[in-house]
Amino acid sequence: MRFATRHNGTPDGELLVMSQDGRRGLPAGPRWPTLLAALTQWPLFLEEARALANSLAEGQGEAIDAASLLAPLPRSWQWLDGSAFPNHGDLMQTAFNLPPIETDKPLMYQGLSHQFLSAVADVPFPTEDDYIDFEGEFAIVTDDVPMGCPADQAMGHIKLVLLLNDWSLRAVAPAEMKTGFGWIQAKPACSIAPFALTPDELGDGWRDGRVCLPLRVEVNGAWFGHPNGAAMAYGFHELIAHAARTRSLCAGTIIGSGTVSNSDYASVGSTCIAERRAIEMIADGKPSTGFLRFGDRVRMLANDDEALFGVIDQTVCAASV
Amino acid sequence: MRFATRHNGTPDGELLVMSQDGRRGLPAGPRWPTLLAALTQWPLFLEEARALANSLAEGQGEAIDAASLLAPLPRSWQWLDGSAFPNHGDLMQTAFNLPPIETDKPLMYQGLSHQFLSAVADVPFPTEDDYIDFEGEFAIVTDDVPMGCPADQAMGHIKLVLLLNDWSLRAVAPAEMKTGFGWIQAKPACSIAPFALTPDELGDGWRDGRVCLPLRVEVNGAWFGHPNGAAMAYGFHELIAHAARTRSLCAGTIIGSGTVSNSDYASVGSTCIAERRAIEMIADGKPSTGFLRFGDRVRMLANDDEALFGVIDQTVCAASV
Numbered sequence: 001m002r003f004a005t006r007h008n009g010t011p012d013g014e015l016l017v018m019s020q021d022g023r024r025g026l027p028a029g030p031r032w033p034t035l036l037a038a039l040t041q042w043p044l045f046l047e048e049a050r051a052l053a054n055s056l057a058e059g060q061g062e063a064i065d066a067a068s069l070l071a072p073l074p075r076s077w078q079w080l081d082g083s084a085f086p087n088h089g090d091l092m093q094t095a096f097n098l099p100p101i102e103t104d105k106p107l108m109y110q111g112l113s114h115q116f117l118s119a120v121a122d123v124p125f126p127t128e129d130d131y132i133d134f135e136g137e138f139a140i141v142t143d144d145v146p147m148g149c150p151a152d153q154a155m156g157h158i159k160l161v162l163l164l165n166d167w168s169l170r171a172v173a174p175a176e177m178k179t180g181f182g183w184i185q186a187k188p189a190c191s192i193a194p195f196a197l198t199p200d201e202l203g204d205g206w207r208d209g210r211v212c213l214p215l216r217v218e219v220n221g222a223w224f225g226h227p228n229g230a231a232m233a234y235g236f237h238e239l240i241a242h243a244a245r246t247r248s249l250c251a252g253t254i255i256g257s258g259t260v261s262n263s264d265y266a267s268v269g270s271t272c273i274a275e276r277r278a279i280e281m282i283a284d285g286k287p288s289t290g291f292l293r294f295g296d297r298v299r300m301l302a303n304d305d306e307a308l309f310g311v312i313d314q315t316v317c318a319a320s321v
Numbered sequence: 322m323r324f325a326t327r328h329n330g331t332p333d334g335e336l337l338v339m340s341q342d343g344r345r346g347l348p349a350g351p352r353w354p355t356l357l358a359a360l361t362q363w364p365l366f367l368e369e370a371r372a373l374a375n376s377l378a379e380g381q382g383e384a385i386d387a388a389s390l391l392a393p394l395p396r397s398w399q400w401l402d403g404s405a406f407p408n409h410g411d412l413m414q415t416a417f418n419l420p421p422i423e424t425d426k427p428l429m430y431q432g433l434s435h436q437f438l439s440a441v442a443d444v445p446f447p448t449e450d451d452y453i454d455f456e457g458e459f460a461i462v463t464d465d466v467p468m469g470c471p472a473d474q475a476m477g478h479i480k481l482v483l484l485l486n487d488w489s490l491r492a493v494a495p496a497e498m499k500t501g502f503g504w505i506q507a508k509p510a511c512s513i514a515p516f517a518l519t520p521d522e523l524g525d526g527w528r529d530g531r532v533c534l535p536l537r538v539e540v541n542g543a544w545f546g547h548p549n550g551a552a553m554a555y556g557f558h559e560l561i562a563h564a565a566r567t568r569s570l571c572a573g574t575i576i577g578s579g580t581v582s583n584s585d586y587a588s589v590g591s592t593c594i595a596e597r598r599a600i601e602m603i604a605d606g607k608p609s610t611g612f613l614r615f616g617d618r619v620r621m622l623a624n625d626d627e628a629l630f631g632v633i634d635q636t637v638c639a640a641s642v
Contacts, residue, residue: 075571077396077435080505101500109502110431114398114571126469126567147640148447169567179422181430182503184401188567246447246490246509250396250435319468 001046001053002195003028003160004310005035005070012036013070017052022195022307024061026052035073035196039251042143042159046198066310071116072162072196073141073252079113079190081137081166081256082106082239084232088261088275095278106234106242109182111166113254117191119312123167124319125188125294131170132292132316135259136271136300138211138229139164140236141196145249154240155209157249161202163193163215163302163309164256170274170291193300194310205303209235213308215260217271218299219292224276225269226304227262271300292316322367322374323516324349324481325631326356326391333357334391338373343516343628345382347373356393356517360572363464363480367519387631392437393483393517394462397573400434400511402458402487403427403560404579405553408586409596416599427555427563430503432487434575438512440633444488445640446509446615452491453613453637456580457592457621459532459550460485461557462517466570475561476530478570482523484514484536484623484630485577491595491612511577514621515631526624530556534629536581538592539620540613545597546590547625548583592621613637 004025005013012034016025028049032038038045055061083089084106093100101107117123125132141160149157166187173186199206205213212230216223234242239255259272270276277287292298293316300312325346326334333355337346349370353359359366376382404410405427414421422428438444446453462481470478487508494507520527526534533551537544555563560576580593591597598608613619614637621633 075398077398078433083502103496103500105496105506107500107502108505110433110505112399112431112568114574115569124468130567147445172567175424175426177501179424179428180498180501180503181404181428182501184429184431184564185426185567243505246451246493246506247433248436253435 001049001198002201003035003072004064004194004196005072005074006064006068007070011075013074016064017049017056018064018195019056019061020307022310023063024056025064026056026061028052036076036252039141039143039159066194067120069194070118071192072194073192073254074116076113076252076254077250078253079111080108080243080253081111081258082108082234083258084234084239085258085261086233087231087263087265088259091275091278091282095281106239108239108242111183111187112189115189117189119191119194119310120314121191122315122317123191124317126319128293130172133168133170133273134217134298135166135168136215136217137164137166137256137259138162138215139254139256142240142249142253142255143251145240145244145253147244147246147248149241149244151238151241154237154244157240158199158209158236160196161199161206161211162196162254163300163312165191165298165300165312166256166259167191168272191312191314193312195308197309209237211302213303215271215300215302216304220297223269225271227260227265227268227271229257229260231262232257294318322370322519323522324356324393325385325515325517326393326395327385327389328391332396334395337385338370338377339385339516340377340382341628343631344384345377346385347377347382349373357397357573360462360464360480387515388441390515391439392513393515394513394573394575395437397434397575398571399574400432401429401564401574402432402577402579403429403555405555405560406579406582407554408552408584409580409582412596412599412603416602427560429560429563432508433510436510438510440512440515440631441635442512443636443638444512445638447640449614451493454489454491454594455538455619456487456489457536457538458485458487458577458580459483459536460575460577463561463570463574463576464572466561466565466574468565468567468569470562470565472559472562475558475565478561479520479530479557481517482520482527482532483517483575484621484633486512486619486621486633487577487580488512489593512633512635514633516629518630530558532623534624536592536621536623537625541618544590546592548581548586548589548592550578550581552583553578615639
């Protein structure tokens with residue numbers, strides 16, 4: 001099944017069950033006003049939502065304007081972002097002559113979760129001088145996960161799959177990383193593609209706790225990359241187990257893959273500017289691709305299928321401060 | 322005014338207005354069911370809550386059992402923890418021969434905010450081998466803060482002051498810090514003292530965006546330290562401005578001071594074991610104070626006044642996993 005959240009003036013919006021083509025929807029109803037609430041009683045909700053999905057499959061439902069949709073979770077209690085593609089880290093370390101990050105565990109930080117931008121909202125930043133960048137990621141949403149949940153049991157806690165843009169400010173990120181405290185200013189609000197999918201919607205594209213599909217990025221209408229999500233060093237179930245070692249996770253926890261990156265980057269490109277610049281530095285001694293400017297447009301979709309997660313298509317703009 | 326949250330079977334509990342002595346309370350009523358909701362309309366709420374506070378001052382209200390209270394915010398959308406006491410960083414660097422953290426900005430990480438433990442709840446950890454420690458902190462709660470809010474305007478967004486224990490796992494923390502991603506496993510859920518105070522409740526104890534009061538810590542009934550919150554290198558208004566440079570902050574954002582630490586530690590002690598061990602290492606070449614064991618009890622209060630924020634008094638236990 002696939003779900004979306006429609007703007008209705010409330011912070012969490014109105015939960016919709018969506019048709020396969022992403023064009024029609026039906027409100028989940030007063031008992032399930034929001035996706036965040038539905039995630040706390042997921043089996044019960046799914047049971048009831050299936051009737052709506054069947055109606056949609058029979059051609060019922062109302063036409064849904066993509067512009068009326070918010071992020072599937074316009075806010076949530078927890079956003080934990082991994083960095084699970086080793087190729088990305090390798091390229092950054094080579095380009096900047098950094099020591100390798102010594103760890104035998106997944107890399108993960110906790111980020112801003114009180115606001116996820118819709119797939120069509122303009123994205124405000126204080127200044128271009130912060131070096132505005134994107135990161136194309138897949139992500140999952142959990143229900144309640146108990147502390148100490150092992151990876152094999154964690155698989156069952158993956159309730160939804162998302163496509164997400166983790167906006168990043170590259171002039172700020174290295175200095176924050178050096179403190180060891182992770183990122184605050186370098187990681188403003190992320191954007192999420194309109195449709196949240198149950199993993200079975202991906203068919204063969206969901207394997208080993210990974211979204212085994214290409215994530216296509218375009219900047220100002222030009223191809224930027226389409227690496228595949230299969231190359232994660234850890235599956236999402238392992239990222240859950242890592243996060244849950246000393247904490248329980250609440251329903252609605254979103255866990256990200258980190259920027260999708262493949263070792264055949266020469267042909268598949270990248271899902272962030274920083275990585276393309278690293279590739280340029282390694283090849284040419286200096287980067288040639290600039291960071292984003294106000295007015296630039298970033299488009300993301302998975303598997304070249306506009307109906308799957310829907311499309312992220314946003315313009316970067318100056319914050320009105 | 323002072324506020325508390327009573328267990329009522331819901332995740333956010335029931336908001337209470339409390340008497341000055343912290344023994345009596347009145348429900349804020351159906352219009353203001355939770356503190357998180359009240360923070361979104363704070364001026365309106367305060368106006369209505371004042372009538373209840375006046376009734377309490379006249380001796381009305383019901384006796385409140387401290388054991389029925391949750392954390393004032395049992396969960397919130399954002400928890401940003403600073404490390405604003407330079408003395409703490411200096412001691413850790415000297416003891417462990419670490420390079421100084423090079424930054425001209427406040428240190429801050431984003432931590433777990435979907436669960437704040439009550440002041441009396443047992444605190445579960447997977448293993449003593451993680452080196453269980455506490456951090457006594459003051460913290461503030463904001464209303465909605467726009468992106469780019471400068472420090473002088475940030476002062477007006479400080480709506481409540483808290484006393485908080487930032488539980489920390491010292492066997493895990495250095496390795497996570499070295500990745501640059503901040504802490505996930507090393508920072509499980511924090512605990513918050515029962516009463517959330519408007520800053521005016523502190524009188525002269527609230528100056529320059531700082532809680533200028535001693536924070537007393539006892540472990541298994543023995544004094545551990547009572548350093549003063551005045552020694553922050555940055556006031557809370559400056560921490561807000563730092564956090565809000567590239568993001569808006571939502572109502573209910575909690576910002577922490579970091580473990581309270583003073584340069585006259587020889588007489589005032591520390592608010593975490595890691596710092597006491599650092600002092601021992603510098604003085605004696607090796608630490609002599611051990612980390613917490615299951616069954617150990619940690620007590621915290623401010624200004625030796627049990628009625629101010631109330632008292633955190635918790636026992637560390639094994640997680641049932």
